[in-house]
Amino acid sequence: MTVQAQAQTPKQAAATKPVIETKDLTMIYRGRGTETIALQNANLSIRAGEFISLIGPSGCGKTTLLRLIANLIEPSSGEISVAGKTPQQARLDREYGYVFQSPVLYDWRSVVANVMLPLEIMGYSKSKRQERAVKLLKMVGLEHFHKQFPYQLSGGMQQRVSIARALAFDPKLLLMDEPFGALDEITRESMNLELLRIWQETGKTIVFVTHSIPEAVFLSSRIVVMTPRPGKIERLIAVDLSYPRGTETRESARFFELATQVREALRQGHSYDTET
Amino acid sequence: MRRFLPILLVQTAIILLLYPLALLFGLPLARRDMQDLRKWEKETIVAAPVNNAEATNELSFARTPQNGILIKDGQVLNWEYQQNGDTVSLTQAPATPLVSWSQRLEPAGQPNIYSFGKSIAKLDYNRAVYVGNKLMLEGATPAKERSDGERRNFSFGKATGPVLVANRVLSEGRDYQLDGRGVVLSQAPAFGSSVRRLNADYAVLDANAGTIIFAELPRGEVRAAASALRFAELLSGPTDGQNRLFAFEHTNLVQSDNNRQVFVDNNALSDKAERPQERVDGQRQVFTFEGSKGIVTVDDKALSAEQDYRRDGPSVTFIRVPARNAKLRQYPDFFVADPAQGKILLAQAPTPGSSVWSSRYTVYSQPSCGSTALECFYALPQQPVPFPHWIVARILPFFQKFPLGDERNVIRATLYTTFGTLAALALGGAIGIVLAVLFVLLRPLERALLPWVIASQTVPIIALVPVLLLVLGNFGITIQTSLLPTAIIGAYIAFFPVVVGTVKGLRSVDPLALDLMKSYAATPLQVFIKLRFPAAAPFFFTSLKLGTAAALVGALVAETESNNRRGLGFQILGQVQSGNVADVWILLIISGLLGIGLVALIGSLERLSAPWGRR
Structure with a gap:
């Protein structure tokens, strides 16, 4: 089985059933006498196997959207379905793996024990846990770091452990909230390649929150451009760059065109700001 | 090592800091002990007998006051002499023997022990024992430590003679070992028993048995004197018919002193104090004393006749009413006017040419804890902060x-x-x-x-x-x-x-x-x-x-x-x-x-x- 065979094009993804569907999804944070509309009437449909990036400036509701999908928070209004279920049911059925901005590794657990954490909670047998952890650590390139503790790893390695942990119980959906935000540019680009490889290897659906336009363009099959105040979906941009992508993809003319499109979409959202 | 050295240094510094701290807290206590006369050693100054019973012109005494007077049997001798430092030179050969003998002492079993054959006083200032014609000095230092039934280590200051426990003489090697300044007894003495060590020629061993022990085997006849020529202390002060204030050679007089003997020529003065017959109630002005003469004092301050009081026989009228419970006394002969300076006030001024002398009196000689604050610090029964090495020394016994x-x-x-x-x-x-x-x-x-x-x-x-x-x-x-x-x-x-x-x-x-x-x-x-x-x-x-x-x-x-x-x-x-x-x-x-x-x-x-x- 080759990497190419597993790679999915946006066209293929569009043909399959939606994994995530939101309808007029709205999230309002109520403080003392204040109301912040974090997300307004978001309508989004994500199909299986897609790599979706949510991009936008701070306060545009991209993390809120991700947390709503993950059922870490409850929406104020609107509907949402994940894998055909309510988000709560999806969470209870462990339909997704979540990767946070920071690795959130447990200091008292070794690398391999951290990866096994969800498996323990989900009641996998010991041999199964071991097998999964070994496999996933190999996938993220940390097969020699089983016994290490988190504090002994670099930031990039820690985040790779956290990705391995999210994939440990083989969820179909991977929710990633700016996972590479704290990494330097060089590490970030290699992590991007790594992530694309994993995506292509596993065929997961990935919802990926990012600040970075090149990252979004490079990774995604589709980009959801979001704008703040109130947070809403501005535009959907299909990325028609072919997979597998590599360093040369970043240098292609189409890459720059798409990046410009995203940038313009973001700017439209901002012009709204300056008018008020 | 490099890691532990600073830690070690700090710990050492902390321990060393305890030394000045111990002194800081302990020295004030030590000084207080030094200044408290009640904690001083007492010394009785005695007119010492003549050293050589058969001396002719040149006399020496166990103690020679700066100004002395020759006495025997409590009477002033009218012999002519010159005092030159510690030597008293008679201008004529003595008319009577210097010492009149009372008895011979017989050996009592052990070599150094002699017996009077009858019970004697433990302390007798008139006792004079001679070996041949040579005066023997009496003295034993009690141990600084108390015998508590367990203690075996005792120290005695400078004494080096035989060690006495109760009425027993210990022999070195068998009964005790020397240990630095002190001795270690092979057997702990019973609780409260006296532990002494000879510091002079002899000491009373058993007063009841009348035995004394010599530091060295006496070579010659051992005799006790019935009376001996003594050189008594002349009190200083002019005898001009007016002066009543006289000073002892030694200061810090013990105020209530049973041993004090003061004479004017051959008359013994009484240091009796008379109390008034009436209560001092703060209102009464007239008080009656036993005698009709003497120095009247209020609260240990001598009053002056006419100025402070009027006398009519034994009744004394105070010009200022004495305060309630004031201490009124009448001293018929003399009054210790200034104990610190060693001065007494006579009731009557001695006539010109007479001698005021003392054959015996007691003074506070020195702080019993030592002569310096540091010594007294060491002697404190409990230092508030002990020296670290003392603590260390206590660990094992504790x-x-x-x-x-x-x-x-x-x-x-x-x-x-x-x-x-x-x-x-x-x-x-x-x-x-x-x-x-x-x-x-x-x-x-x-x-x-x-x-x-x-x-x-x-x-x-x-x-x-x-x-x-x-x-x-x-x-x-x-x-x-x-x-x-x-x-x-x-x-x-x-x-x-x-x-x-x-x-x-x-x-x-x-x-x-x-x-x-x-x-x-x-x-x-x-x-x-x-x-x-x-x-x-x-x-x-x-x-x-x-x-x-x-x-x-x-x-x-x-x-x-x-x-x-x-x-x-x-x-x-x-x-x-x-x-x-x-x-x-x-x-x-x-x-x-x-x-x-x-x-x-x-x-x-x-x-x-x-x-x-x-x-």
Whole structure:
């Protein structure tokens, strides 16, 4: 089985059933006498196997959207379905793996024990846990770091452990909230390649929150451009760059065109700001 | 080595700091002892007999006052002489013998012991014993230490003669060994028995048997004098018919002095004091004394006739009414006007040409603790801060004071307190964790109980201990029989930091880590076991270390309760009460080390079970 065979094009993804569907999804944070509309009437449909990036400036509701999908928070209004279920049911059925901005590794657990954490909670047998952890650590390139503790790893390695942990119980959906935000540019680009490889290897659906336009363009099959105040979906941009992508993809003319499109979409959202 | 050197230096500096500290706190006490005349040694100044019974013109005496007068049988001799330093030269050969003999002393069994054949006074200032014609000096120094039935080491200052215990002479080698300045007896003398060492030619061995012991075997006839020529001290002061103030050669007179003998020529002066017949009530002005002459004093101040009072026979009218309970006295012959300067005031001025002399009087000679503040510091019965090496020297005897089988043995006491504290920690830690978990799980419970938890810590433990022991005592549980009271009291103060620390730890969890658990749909129990507990563990251990110190204090306080003889608390209380400062210091150091040790134990427990807190 080759990497190419597993790679999915946006066209293929569009043909399959939606994994995530939101309808007029709205999230309002109520403080003392204040109301912040974090997300307004978001309508989004994500199909299986897609790599979706949510991009936008701070306060545009991209993390809120991700947390709503993950059922870490409850929406104020609107509907949402994940894998055909309510988000709560999806969470209870462990339909997704979540990767946070920071690795959130447990200091008292070794690398391999951290990866096994969800498996323990989900009641996998010991041999199964071991097998999964070994496999996933190999996938993220940390097969020699089983016994290490988190504090002994670099930031990039820690985040790779956290990705391995999210994939440990083989969820179909991977929710990633700016996972590479704290990494330097060089590490970030290699992590991007790594992530694309994993995506292509596993065929997961990935919802990926990012600040970075090149990252979004490079990774995604589709980009959801979001704008703040109130947070809403501005535009959907299909990325028609072919997979597998590599360093040369970043240098292609189409890459720059798409990046410009995203940038313009973001700017439209901002012009709204300056008018008020 | 490089790591430990600074630590070692600091510790050494701290220990060395105790030396100036000991002096800082001890020297004022030493000075107070030095200035207190009541703590001075007394010395009776005696007109000494002539050294050589058969001397002709050149006389010498065991003690020669600066200005002397020759006496015999309490009478002034009208011999002509010249005094030149310590030598008295007669211008004519003595008309009568210098010494009239009373009896010969016979050897009494042992070589150096001689007997009067009848009982004698232990202390007799008139006694003069001669070997051949040579005067023997009497003297023995009592040991500085008291015989308590256990002590075997005694010291005697400069005395080097035979050692006497009660009425027995000890022989060196068999009965005692020399040890530095003192001696070590092979057998501890009975409680309260006198231990002396000869510092002169002889000492009274047994007054009842009339035996004396010589430092060296006497070579010649041993005789006692009935009376001997003596050189008495002339008091200084002009005898011009006016002057009444005379001074002794030695200062610091002992005011109530049975030994004092003052003469004017051949007349002995009485130092009797007459009290008024009436009560000094603050209103009476006229008082009646026994005699009709003498120096009238109010509160040890001599009044002057006519100016301060008028006399009509034995009745004295004071011009100023003496205050209530003022000390009124009439001294018929003389009055010690200035004891510090050694001055007396005679009632009547001696006629010109007469001699005022004394054959015997007692003075405070020197502080009994020593001649310098430092010596007196060393002699203090208890230094508030002992020198570290004294503490070190006390360690072994203190540990050996009771056998291991006795519950008062220090090692047993330390172990007992250790177990008590550990039990308190276990109990306090467990209560702390349970409360912390409840507080984190149920916020209302925390709101309701936290004020009580805080209030519980403001109750003074010293007040709580008796109440608690009373309650437990009703169930037959006492410190003497069970570790439980100690554990409960220790736990009572140890649980508080544990609750606070553990609650903080349980709440310290990264919110994202909680989100992570939520994303796994983990049960609350799983969240506690897999996340909250491990995250709180470093906090728990830190607070448990704080609790250790508290638990130790609690255990110590509990042990100070009466009826208890176990543990370091009892030891500290006991040594404080009996004033063994060095032992108290040893106990303080043991308690401190115990605290450090227990904290270190918790620390290693933490390293084993929750190493992530230390990164």
